[in-house]
Amino acid sequence: MTRRTLVTALLVLAVVALFAVPLLLDGGTSEYGGTDAAVTEELEADGYTPWVDSLFSPAGEVESGLFALQAALGAGVLGYVLGLLRGRRSATPAVAAGAGDR
Amino acid sequence: MHIAEGFLPAEHALGWTIAAAPFVVHGARAVVKEVRENPESTLLLGAAGAFTFVLSAIKLPSVTGSSSHPTGTGPGAILFRPPVMALLGTVVLLFQALLLAHGGLTTLGANAFAFAVVGPWAGYAAYRLTRGAGAGLLPAVFAGVALADLATYVTTSLQLALAFPDAESGLAGALLKFLGVFAVTQVPLAIGEGLLGVLLFRVLTVNARPELERLGLLKPVPVAAGGAA
Numbered sequence: 482m483t484r485r486t487l488v489t490a491l492l493v494l495a496v497v498a499l500f501a502v503p504l505l506l507d508g509g510t511s512e513y514g515g516t517d518a519a520v521t522e523e524l525e526a527d528g529y530t531p532w533v534d535s536l537f538s539p540a541g542e543v544e545s546g547l548f549a550l551q552a553a554l555g556a557g558v559l560g561y562v563l564g565l566l567r568g569r570r571s572a573t574p575a576v577a578a579g580a581g582d583r
Numbered sequence: 584m585h586i587a588e589g590f591l592p593a594e595h596a597l598g599w600t601i602a603a604a605p606f607v608v609h610g611a612r613a614v615v616k617e618v619r620e621n622p623e624s625t626l627l628l629g630a631a632g633a634f635t636f637v638l639s640a641i642k643l644p645s646v647t648g649s650s651s652h653p654t655g656t657g658p659g660a661i662l663f664r665p666p667v668m669a670l671l672g673t674v675v676l677l678f679q680a681l682l683l684a685h686g687g688l689t690t691l692g693a694n695a696f697a698f699a700v701v702g703p704w705a706g707y708a709a710y711r712l713t714r715g716a717g718a719g720l721l722p723a724v725f726a727g728v729a730l731a732d733l734a735t736y737v738t739t740s741l742q743l744a745l746a747f748p749d750a751e752s753g754l755a756g757a758l759l760k761f762l763g764v765f766a767v768t769q770v771p772l773a774i775g776e777g778l779l780g781v782l783l784f785r786v787l788t789v790n791a792r793p794e795l796e797r798l799g800l801l802k803p804v805p806v807a808a809g810g811a812a
Contacts, residue, residue: 495778496775496782499778503644503645514650516651516765517685520743520764521587531588531590532589532592532689533588533589533689535588535684536681539683551637552636554633555633557633
């Protein structure tokens, strides 16, 4: 394993740990409600009524599907661009830059 | 950071819309100019937009027992300067306001100001300052991407505090209250987002080196056989 791969693996591990560890330590006691919703609930409890409603409010399952769609679109385009750039580099042999790559 | 539809009083909603509009228009022109003058930028512009699209869709758990989502506006601001993110970020917010009932049209101006204007500019400033202090590309990317995330949520807290000052403790008290909801939860998310930014730029420094050199993020490496120094 090269040093570069090791650093990449450690970075990925750090990101996963950052979100997994609180979940594990917590042991299922928290609800993990969204902060956006927490604020609107607080304001409504204080007596504020929104003066406009959303034009279209998807039901719970549909909403998670649409969120997944948003993430999928983003991840798809990002993967496409990164793959294209990588392919371009492997197709041009004499690019000496990028020390230490595989 | 999404202030929900109808949750800002009309005059605040209008004020933030007027404040954000010139940034978004300027951002649209910046994107058009970039694509026209440097068509080879289109790929990386797509990557920058895609990064904010993915990250703003994912709600992550935090140490506070609530969850929130990152913003993903940092890398685009670092690569292409903040104006382009004013447009790309607003497109994301519009998608979420129309299809996901997340945020809203009346609060689009305020949300765009926090997410697509203040976040990218704060991140870009942090990136430039870190680089100016002598740090390399990756540490500066971490600082810039993390701060773009955090600054967005601080701005949202300020917008809410301005609209809903506390009856007793006034603006400062309300600001502390909203920061308590948003900012603390956001700290681990900002760190995680900073690390993701570093991962992205590690890939780019290898595979998109010509672009990063042209955009001034990396100094051109003297080509082999050139004079040694």
